[in-house]
Amino acid sequence: MSDRQxxxxxxxxxxxxxxxxxxxxxxxxxxFSVGDGECLGIVGESGSGKSLTCRALLGLTRAPARVRGGExxxxxxxxxxxxxxxxxxxxxxxxxxxFQDPLSSLNPLWSIGVQLTDVIRRHTGxxxxxxxxxxxxxxxxxxxxxxxxxxxxxxxxLSGGLRQRVMIAMALACKPCVVVADEPTSALDVxxxxxxxxLLHQLKAAxxxxxxxxxxxxxxxxxxxxxxxxxxxxxxxxxxxAYDVLNRPSHPYSHALLECSVAHEDLRPVAGFPPSLEDMPxxxxxxxxxxxxxxxxxxxxxxxxxDDRSVACIHPVSTGYS
Amino acid sequence: xxxxxxxxILVSTSTPMSATAPPVLSLxxxxxxxxxxxxxxxxxxxxxxxxxxxxxxxxSQTLGVVGESGSGKSTLAKLLxxxxxxxSGEVSFMKNSIASFDAPGLKMxxxxxxxxFQDPYSSLPSxxxxxxxxxxxxxxxxxxxxxxxLERVRELVDQVGLRSSDLKRYPHExxxxxxQRIAIARALMxxxxxxICDEPVSALDVxxxxxxxxxxxxxxxxxxLGYLVISHDLRVVRYLCEDVAVMYLGRIVEQGRTAGVxxxxxxxxxxxxVGSVLDPEMATVAxxxxxxxLSGQIPSPLDRPQGCHFHPRxxxxxxxxxxxxxxxxxxxxxxRALPDGRHAACHYAEKVLEHDRPHAPxxxxxxxx
Numbered sequence: 001m002s003d004r005q006x007x008x009x010x011x012x013x014x015x016x017x018x019x020x021x022x023x024x025x026x027x028x029x030x031x032f033s034v035g036d037g038e039c040l041g042i043v044g045e046s047g048s049g050k051s052l053t054c055r056a057l058l059g060l061t062r063a064p065a066r067v068r069g070g071e072x073x074x075x076x077x078x079x080x081x082x083x084x085x086x087x088x089x090x091x092x093x094x095x096x097x098x099f100q101d102p103l104s105s106l107n108p109l110w111s112i113g114v115q116l117t118d119v120i121r122r123h124t125g126x127x128x129x130x131x132x133x134x135x136x137x138x139x140x141x142x143x144x145x146x147x148x149x150x151x152x153x154x155x156x157x158l159s160g161g162l163r164q165r166v167m168i169a170m171a172l173a174c175k176p177c178v179v180v181a182d183e184p185t186s187a188l189d190v191x192x193x194x195x196x197x198x199l200l201h202q203l204k205a206a207x208x209x210x211x212x213x214x215x216x217x218x219x220x221x222x223x224x225x226x227x228x229x230x231x232x233x234x235x236x237x238x239x240x241x242a243y244d245v246l247n248r249p250s251h252p253y254s255h256a257l258l259e260c261s262v263a264h265e266d267l268r269p270v271a272g273f274p275p276s277l278e279d280m281p282x283x284x285x286x287x288x289x290x291x292x293x294x295x296x297x298x299x300x301x302x303x304x305x306x307d308d309r310s311v312a313c314i315h316p317v318s319t320g321y322s
Numbered sequence: 323x324x325x326x327x328x329x330x331i332l333v334s335t336s337t338p339m340s341a342t343a344p345p346v347l348s349l350x351x352x353x354x355x356x357x358x359x360x361x362x363x364x365x366x367x368x369x370x371x372x373x374x375x376x377x378x379x380x381x382s383q384t385l386g387v388v389g390e391s392g393s394g395k396s397t398l399a400k401l402l403x404x405x406x407x408x409x410s411g412e413v414s415f416m417k418n419s420i421a422s423f424d425a426p427g428l429k430m431x432x433x434x435x436x437x438x439f440q441d442p443y444s445s446l447p448s449x450x451x452x453x454x455x456x457x458x459x460x461x462x463x464x465x466x467x468x469x470x471x472l473e474r475v476r477e478l479v480d481q482v483g484l485r486s487s488d489l490k491r492y493p494h495e496x497x498x499x500x501x502q503r504i505a506i507a508r509a510l511m512x513x514x515x516x517x518i519c520d521e522p523v524s525a526l527d528v529x530x531x532x533x534x535x536x537x538x539x540x541x542x543x544x545x546x547l548g549y550l551v552i553s554h555d556l557r558v559v560r561y562l563c564e565d566v567a568v569m570y571l572g573r574i575v576e577q578g579r580t581a582g583v584x585x586x587x588x589x590x591x592x593x594x595x596v597g598s599v600l601d602p603e604m605a606t607v608a609x610x611x612x613x614x615x616l617s618g619q620i621p622s623p624l625d626r627p628q629g630c631h632f633h634p635r636x637x638x639x640x641x642x643x644x645x646x647x648x649x650x651x652x653x654x655x656x657x658r659a660l661p662d663g664r665h666a667a668c669h670y671a672e673k674v675l676e677h678d679r680p681h682a683p684x685x686x687x688x689x690x691x
Contacts, residue, residue, distance in 0.1 A: 045527040045528055045529060046527050159619050161619050162619075189390040189391055189554065189619075189620070190390060190554060190555075190556075190595060190598045190599065191390060191594060191595065191598050191615075191616045191619075191620075192390075192619055193598065193600075194597075194598035194615050194616070195615050195616070195617075197600075198615045216527065216528060217528075217600065218528070219599070219600025219601055220600055222600065223600050256529060257528060257529065259532070260528050260529045260531065260532035261528055261532075261601075262557075262601060267532055267535060267536050267539070267561060268536075269529065269532035269533040269535075269536050270529050270532070270533075271533070273497055273499060273500075273529075273530060274527070274529070
């Protein structure tokens with residue numbers, strides 16, 4: 001695990017999606033921890049359960065999804081057991097979230113100044129003037145130009161990059177210790193994506209919060225994350241140091257994912273497509289597409305640990321030092 | 323499986339065949355204006371989406387057009403297939419202006435130029451079976467009889483990696499990747515010479531994206547298709563295209579061989595674009611956590627900067643002497659040829675080339691510790 005003190009720990013998280021026929025297991029046995037000041041990248045394709053997992057951390061699981069089991073330990077408490085009132089004290093103040101699409105997560109009817117001061121006043125009880133000053137400070141921290149004069153602007157007046165800066169300012173307004181960012185740059189252009197990632201990296205270094213970064217783009221994960229968690233079919237396939245995992249992937253799925261992301265001359269795509277929830281293999285979710293699968297793979301797969309890595313595979317590509 | 327790329331590049335550079343054959347599709351100083359709603363009532367604001375772009379696509383050439391949103395790349399695709407008409411300049415197919423085509427002429431044109439769209443959910447008709455979707459182009463162009471059409475459909479379905487049993491199914495029964503395969507098969511049914519792919523894999527997941535890219539690549543190699551691939555993703559263009567044109571605010575800022583342009587950009591914008599690509603490969607080597615970050619964002623096409631469109635964001639400009647800086651503001655840089663055969667629209671392209679490369683080994687060493 002991490003050499004740093006864990007700030008947030010998730011144990012055996014399981015999330016079901018209720019359907020008319022049966023409950024479908026969308027997330028199964030996901031465990032991880034985030035150290036102080038660390039960036040954990042959760043990487044996976046759509047349907048891998050990465051967004052459900054990070055929403056569950058903040059108690060944002062909504063029907064038809066339902067948390068079936070597990071624990072989310074934060075500050076000595078299990079967040080999954082908290083009531084709405086207690087959760088609201090944690091959310092926004094200690095754990096904050098940055099969503100993918102800033103246009104739909106900002107309220108279109110209120111100016112950004114009102115939305116920012118609202119968050120600050122709710123969590124700190126600051127006066128209007130104090131909150132306004134803090135709001136300007138937050139916007140300046142995230143590189144929002146001419147913040148003082150632009151508190152009255154509305155989200156629609158801003159570009160995608162600036163909106164995302166406002167979202168980040170809002171998330172950081174109460175100096176949280178954990179920030180969960182769900183695909184923070186997927187809706188942005190590449191040059192703006194570079195700006196936002198650079199900003200997140202600098203802010204993290206300056207403010208020292210822990211960052212959980214959810215992304216489908218291995219490149220984004222590789223850029224920011226200290227450790228990565230690779231998810232597929234609702235399970236963790238591989239976890240470990242970002243540099244190690246991405247340089248020497250051990251799980252065949254991690255291997256395939258990297259192979260697909262690089263797109264060099266001899267692209268070797270993995271055949272087939274991710275399993276649907278109705279049709280989830282009983283063992284390793286990657287088994288039907290995996291070149292290394294054997295009969296044992298249709299049974300639930302034990303997690304192998306070596307170095308600081310954990311791999312859910314009985315035929316890993318590489319183990320230990322090589 | 324597919325021929326090594328180096329080989330193909332060698333062939334096309336050593337024999338200047340491609341340079342002498344007439345272009346299949348060409349744009350000649352094409353501009354496209356849109357009148358902004360609520361602005362232009364008194365002959366007011368005009369949004370120039372494409373600004374004097376010239377481009378040629380030859381038989382079996384693979385050309386990528388790269389740009390961010392607002393760069394005009396999708397308008398370019400629409401102009402090429404006459405879904406939009408240029409405000410000035412000319413789009414030609416085999417040296418004939420496509421604006422002059424009457425209905426039969428247009429039909430002939432569409433026979434040779436097909437398109438694959440970004441979103442396979444909205445580009446396939448939901449009430450037609452796959453067989454109907456794929457047979458329709460053959461019926462429209464009166465190719466073959468019923469039996470040979472079915473044979474052709476089966477053949478293509480097989481080539482794009484679907485099964486014959488899929489023919490009676492409907493688009494909603496397929497995943498995104500499979501639908502994109504159907505869209506590709508549809509475009510290829512009538513053996514076009516050129517396929518225009520507008521963001522062909524942007525809507526797809528990583529592992530599926532790789533499958534579709536490989537499919538597009540193999541089909542091109544097998545059939546010597548011409549491709550015009552429009553993408554915001556340099557990785558897609560690097561994989562599929564031998565040539566690339568980089569667009570910024572409606573103009574081409576750099577154009578040339580993909581390998582050369584991406585490895586050693588001559589325009590500051592290309593350089594920044596290359597520097598912001600997050601390859602897992604690059605990032606794992608460069609634990610430097612450094613991206614070449616551009617300040618600001620792409621300006622509104624309604625309010626384009628004077629001179630060089632890129633000058634307000636240009637990282638090179640601040641390093642120039644003051645007199646040289648003024649030139650960027652006053653004088654529009656034309657696309658000019660550089661010694662290695664590529665074209666760049668920067669007054670100081672030579673300086674960019676002299677400058678260290680965005681991923682020079684020194685960068686990595688410096689930040690590795």
